[in-house]
Amino acid sequence: MPERQQPPAQPAPPQATTARWPAAADRVHIGKPIERLDGPDKAAGRAKYSYDIIRPGMLYGRLLNSPHPHARVRSIDLSAAEKLPGVRTALALKDPSKPETARVRYQGEEVAAVAATTEEIAGDAVRLIKVDYEVLPHLATVEQAMRPEAPQVFEKGNVTPPSLNEEGDVEAALKGSAHVVEGLYSTQVQTHTSLETHGGICEWNGDQLTAWVSTQAVHGTREGTARALGIPQSNVRVITQYMGGGFGSKLGGDLWTVICARLAKAANAPVKLMLDRKEEHLVTGNRPSAYARVRAAVDAQGKLTAIDAETWGTGGAGQGARFPMPYQVYVFPVRRQRHRDVYINAGPQRAFRAPGHPQSCFVTEIVMDELAERLRLDPLELRLRNLPPEADNAQWGRYFKMGAERIGWSKRHPTGDPASGPIKRGLGCAANRWSGQGVPRSRAECEIMPDGSVVTRVGTQDIGTGTRTLVAIVTAETLGLPIEGVRAEIGDTNYPWAPGSGGSVTAPSVASIVRVAADAARQQLFAKVAPTLNVADPTTLVARDGRVHVQGDPSKGVTWREACKLLGTEPINAPATWQQGLSSIGTSGVQFADVEVDIETGVTRVRRIVCVQDCGMILDKLTAESQCYGGIIMGLGFALFEHRILDRNTAQMVNPNMEWYLVPGMSDVPEIDVTLVDQPERGVVGIGEPPVISTAAAVGNAVANAIGVRVRSLPLTPDAVLNAIERERAGGTL
Amino acid sequence: MPSRKKDEPGFSRRTFLKTVGAGGVAAGVLGPAQTADAQGARAVGPGAVPIQLNINGRVHKLEVEPRVTLLDALRTRLDITGVKRVCDRGACGACTMIVDGKTAYSCSMLAIEAQGKTIRTVEGLVQGTVLHPVQEAFCDRDGLMCGFCTPGFVVAAAALLEQNPKPTIEQARKALDGNICRCGTYPRVLEAALNTGGRRA
Numbered sequence: 065m066p067e068r069q070q071p072p073a074q075p076a077p078p079q080a081t082t083a084r085w086p087a088a089a090d091r092v093h094i095g096k097p098i099e100r101l102d103g104p105d106k107a108a109g110r111a112k113y114s115y116d117i118i119r120p121g122m123l124y125g126r127l128l129n130s131p132h133p134h135a136r137v138r139s140i141d142l143s144a145a146e147k148l149p150g151v152r153t154a155l156a157l158k159d160p161s162k163p164e165t166a167r168v169r170y171q172g173e174e175v176a177a178v179a180a181t182t183e184e185i186a187g188d189a190v191r192l193i194k195v196d197y198e199v200l201p202h203l204a205t206v207e208q209a210m211r212p213e214a215p216q217v218f219e220k221g222n223v224t225p226p227s228l229n230e231e232g233d234v235e236a237a238l239k240g241s242a243h244v245v246e247g248l249y250s251t252q253v254q255t256h257t258s259l260e261t262h263g264g265i266c267e268w269n270g271d272q273l274t275a276w277v278s279t280q281a282v283h284g285t286r287e288g289t290a291r292a293l294g295i296p297q298s299n300v301r302v303i304t305q306y307m308g309g310g311f312g313s314k315l316g317g318d319l320w321t322v323i324c325a326r327l328a329k330a331a332n333a334p335v336k337l338m339l340d341r342k343e344e345h346l347v348t349g350n351r352p353s354a355y356a357r358v359r360a361a362v363d364a365q366g367k368l369t370a371i372d373a374e375t376w377g378t379g380g381a382g383q384g385a386r387f388p389m390p391y392q393v394y395v396f397p398v399r400r401q402r403h404r405d406v407y408i409n410a411g412p413q414r415a416f417r418a419p420g421h422p423q424s425c426f427v428t429e430i431v432m433d434e435l436a437e438r439l440r441l442d443p444l445e446l447r448l449r450n451l452p453p454e455a456d457n458a459q460w461g462r463y464f465k466m467g468a469e470r471i472g473w474s475k476r477h478p479t480g481d482p483a484s485g486p487i488k489r490g491l492g493c494a495a496n497r498w499s500g501q502g503v504p505r506s507r508a509e510c511e512i513m514p515d516g517s518v519v520t521r522v523g524t525q526d527i528g529t530g531t532r533t534l535v536a537i538v539t540a541e542t543l544g545l546p547i548e549g550v551r552a553e554i555g556d557t558n559y560p561w562a563p564g565s566g567g568s569v570t571a572p573s574v575a576s577i578v579r580v581a582a583d584a585a586r587q588q589l590f591a592k593v594a595p596t597l598n599v600a601d602p603t604t605l606v607a608r609d610g611r612v613h614v615q616g617d618p619s620k621g622v623t624w625r626e627a628c629k630l631l632g633t634e635p636i637n638a639p640a641t642w643q644q645g646l647s648s649i650g651t652s653g654v655q656f657a658d659v660e661v662d663i664e665t666g667v668t669r670v671r672r673i674v675c676v677q678d679c680g681m682i683l684d685k686l687t688a689e690s691q692c693y694g695g696i697i698m699g700l701g702f703a704l705f706e707h708r709i710l711d712r713n714t715a716q717m718v719n720p721n722m723e724w725y726l727v728p729g730m731s732d733v734p735e736i737d738v739t740l741v742d743q744p745e746r747g748v749v750g751i752g753e754p755p756v757i758s759t760a761a762a763v764g765n766a767v768a769n770a771i772g773v774r775v776r777s778l779p780l781t782p783d784a785v786l787n788a789i790e791r792e793r794a795g796g797t798l
Numbered sequence: 799m800p801s802r803k804k805d806e807p808g809f810s811r812r813t814f815l816k817t818v819g820a821g822g823v824a825a826g827v828l829g830p831a832q833t834a835d836a837q838g839a840r841a842v843g844p845g846a847v848p849i850q851l852n853i854n855g856r857v858h859k860l861e862v863e864p865r866v867t868l869l870d871a872l873r874t875r876l877d878i879t880g881v882k883r884v885c886d887r888g889a890c891g892a893c894t895m896i897v898d899g900k901t902a903y904s905c906s907m908l909a910i911e912a913q914g915k916t917i918r919t920v921e922g923l924v925q926g927t928v929l930h931p932v933q934e935a936f937c938d939r940d941g942l943m944c945g946f947c948t949p950g951f952v953v954a955a956a957a958l959l960e961q962n963p964k965p966t967i968e969q970a971r972k973a974l975d976g977n978i979c980r981c982g983t984y985p986r987v988l989e990a991a992l993n994t995g996g997r998r999a
Contacts, residue, residue, distance in 0.1 A: 097940075099937050099938060099940065100937075100940065100942075102945070103936065103937035103940070103942060103945075104929060104933070104937055106942050106945030106948050106949075107920075107929065107933040107934075107936045107937055107942060107945075107948055107949075107952055108880070108920065108921070108923075108924050108929060108933055109879070109880020109881070109919065109920035109921045109949045109952075110880070110921075111945055112879065113879075113882075113946065115879075115882070115883070116873070116879035116882075118874070118877055118879075124874075182874070183870065183874060184863060184865060184866065257980055258980060259882070259884045259890070259892060259944070259946040259947055259978070259979075259980050260882075260884075260944070260946050306944075306945065307944065308882070308944050308945070308946030309944045309946060309980050309981060311980075340886065341884070341885050341886055341887075527944060528943035528944025528945065528981050529943070530943075686940045687940065689940075690940050690943055690981075690983065690986065693982050693983070693984075693985050693986065694943060694981045694982030694983065695982070696982065697982030697984060698980070698982055721885060721887060721889065722884070722885040722887075722889040722890050722978060723885075723887070723889040727978060727980060728982075728984075729975055729977075729978060729984075730971050730974045730975045730977070730984050730987070730988065731971055731972070731975050733982075733984040733985060736985055
């Protein structure tokens with residue numbers, strides 16, 4: 065979900081609310097380290113993910129993917145596949161009679177599908193499908209696509225016309241500045257590598273479709289699937305009780321769900337279609353590459369003056385790669401960005417945890433260090449001199465000082481570790497920001513039963529972030545019950561609408577709306593209880609420690625069960641509509657890296673990461689901290705290892721697996737020091753994206769501080785480090 | 799044994815493994831005695847064959863094609879789905895089981911090869927409804943997020959602690975290095991493995 069651009073210094077205006085968060089001193093659950101509710105089911109192997117569900121009579125689907133990065137399908141012959149014993153149905157997904165739609169534009173694009181009684185037979189059947197391709201010229205790299213003589217592979221051109229953002233006279237400002245840094249910076253394509261691949265199970269009952277899908281958006285999947293199938297949304301139910309990671313790649317109605325539904329319809333049986341690991345890398349999205357030719361300037365007093373960025377990048381076939389320059393933390397009074405998207409024949413990008421931000425942060429933060437270098441100024445000091453005015457969601461100055469203390473910044477040596485021997489150590493830092501606000505259309509309902517049991521229903525989903533637990537925490541807090549006293553029902557389109565879990569909107573949306581629903585249910589219960597307590601004004605009652613009583617007088621009250629018994633046979637069912645003020649917009653955070661680099665082998669080892677991060681009011685300290693660990697470790701992968709490599713001649717991905725596409729493992733993980741800053745007065749703000757943003761930038765700056773040579777591209781692999789050292793010897797990059 | 803050409807249906811990495819196992823290609827690299835043994839072995843497949851697997855103390859009888867992995871046999875034939883399929887080629891550890899006392903990637907072992915062996919999975923660590931101390935520690939320390947890698951990590955950690963009840967940090971790291979987590983739970987997984995049996999302070 066794209067972030068809404070919002071200047072950091074403007075928090076959302078508070079509006080009149082009826083539901084509020086309890087005062088800090090009154091909180092029983094909120095902000096405490098609370099174990100996630102589904103932990104035992106996950107740890108015991110009982111949790112059933114979409115990949116695990118087996119339906120009676122279920123078939124297994126497989127896809128035939130194009131081996132060519134660019135081709136036209138001339139014919140598809142399914143007959144041999146259809147004749148194989150065990151095969152129930154086969155579908156052509158390209159129509160050769162329509163030349164334009166019969167094109168494939170990247171390796172792995174779906175061409176045909178089968179469903180069979182076993183996965184092995186489905187695999188055999190796919191190999192029996194005969195496809196005649198007219199192979200067309202392709203573009204494997206950004207450089208190839210940008211050449212004037214490149215074949216025009218995409219209808220609207222391989223390169224989009226530049227879009228311009230300009231504030232002030234850049235050329236004049238650069239000319240009048242004391243120091244100007246110029247360089248070309250780049251970041252690589254990163255794949256999401258969710259452990260549970262995309263896919264699910266589709267089962268028809270007449271014209272009603274039930275789909276168990278590995279998705280970050282049950283409602284979005286229902287909408288997209290119904291639209292693609294041309295059936296009413298009311299005929300589709302999507303269920304996601306557990307899902308094995310998405311990171312932005314599972315935000316909507318996917319083609320694979322639609323294919324699965326069509327196979328199930330044609331075979332008249334439930335079908336499971338899960339992508340395999342290679343397909344997952346090729347077709348389910350990625351973080352686009354980023355290139356930036358930058359000129360940035362500073363005056364003699366260390367005030368930033370101007371930045372000019374010519375940027376481009378590729379999101380593969382037909383998808384954009386925009387990222388903002390400069391990264392909107394430091395104030396460049398004069399700025400210009402000219403951006404072009406480049407299309408190549410590779411799988412299209414999708415939202416990836418903080419879309420655009422890690423790229424933008426890396427380039428800007430490396431430039432900041434280079435400017436400080438020119439000024440012979442501590443890079444932390446340069447940052448402190450160029451921050452926007454402090455605000456609730458703009459606390460970088462404070463956090464930089466806190467982080468500097470924790471990493472031992474005062475002992476930082478100037479660029480280039482003077483120590484003898486091949487192991488060089490260095491420190492670096494970087495900042496991040498994200499909006500992470502609640503989505504106002506979110507809905508929920510809270511039901512209190514006459515026997516005292518409680519259920520809160522929200523059509524959100526838990527993608528590993530702890531959403532199910534947050535629903536229970538907020539419900540229990542509001543009703544004065546233990547966490548075990550309430551049920552949280554999520555992950556089903558039969559529950560009230562909530563947004564897809566992307567853009568860090570889930571916690572602020574869901575926690576706020578659940579608070580409103582539980583508060584409304586509580587008010588209804590108080591109205592029932594007030595007469596029996598001889599209380600005229602139900603709003604003077606409170607629910608606490610399993611009792612409903614008069615505020616300030618726990619003895620004048622009844623137990624929760626007694627209170628609920630007054631409902632007779634009718635449960636309370638309180639729906640909720642959005643109220644402002646329970647969540648707010650914007651986080652700020654900083655990270656520091658302590659690294660060592662072996663200048664003989666080029667290997668970088670990160671020793672320590674320090675993270676100082678806020679996210680408004682902390683709901684669950686345990687899961688909020690886990691988000692920080694997780695973001696940092698994913699950022700470490702972006703910094704050092706992860707790289708989707710396409711063969712420059714064939715446009716085939718050479719590492720579509722997990723032994724050559726490297727994500728961090730246990731031994732790669734440094735000591736991570738997380739300080740979460742609680743801002744209870746702000747309400748909830750999401751924390752999914754922020755921690756991933758600045759790790760690579762901090763590591764990049766630390767590597768330069770260690771080796772005395774600037775590596776301006778990611779990932780910081782041994783060859784990249786050694787090449788930079790070599791170039792420095794041959795003439796210099798600094 | 800009926801031979802298949804590479805472009806015929808049914809030829810896959812696993813068919814190749816089976817071919818190797820049953821004689822054929824392997825004969826060239828085996829010593830004389832082993833060659834005789836291999837040639838004397840009865841070839842099975844490619845159709846489904848009856849097998850028995852001893853999983854979590856219970857014997858399961860099932861029919862699978864010889865090319866079916868241990869992982870897939872459990873997941874798709876026996877509905878034992880705690881073990882996950884992630885990379886399907888021995889790189890990520892999500893399918894980790896304990897086979898004859900040692901951790902094994904069940905995606906890289908054929909079901910027929912696992913006959914006669916003692917197989918333990920994440921489900922087998924639970925006693926009735928009581929979680930294994932390692933499982934408790936994962937919950938207590940939040941050593942899991944989306945949870946898809948968790949069963950593999952839990953099994954690897956349990957196997958480590960059976961061999962070495964008091965591992966050092968380095969020993970624990972090494973024992974858990976064969977498992978991949980994408981959510982980034984490593985620091986807390988390590989904490990869970992090192993503090994199994996103790997509660998958070």
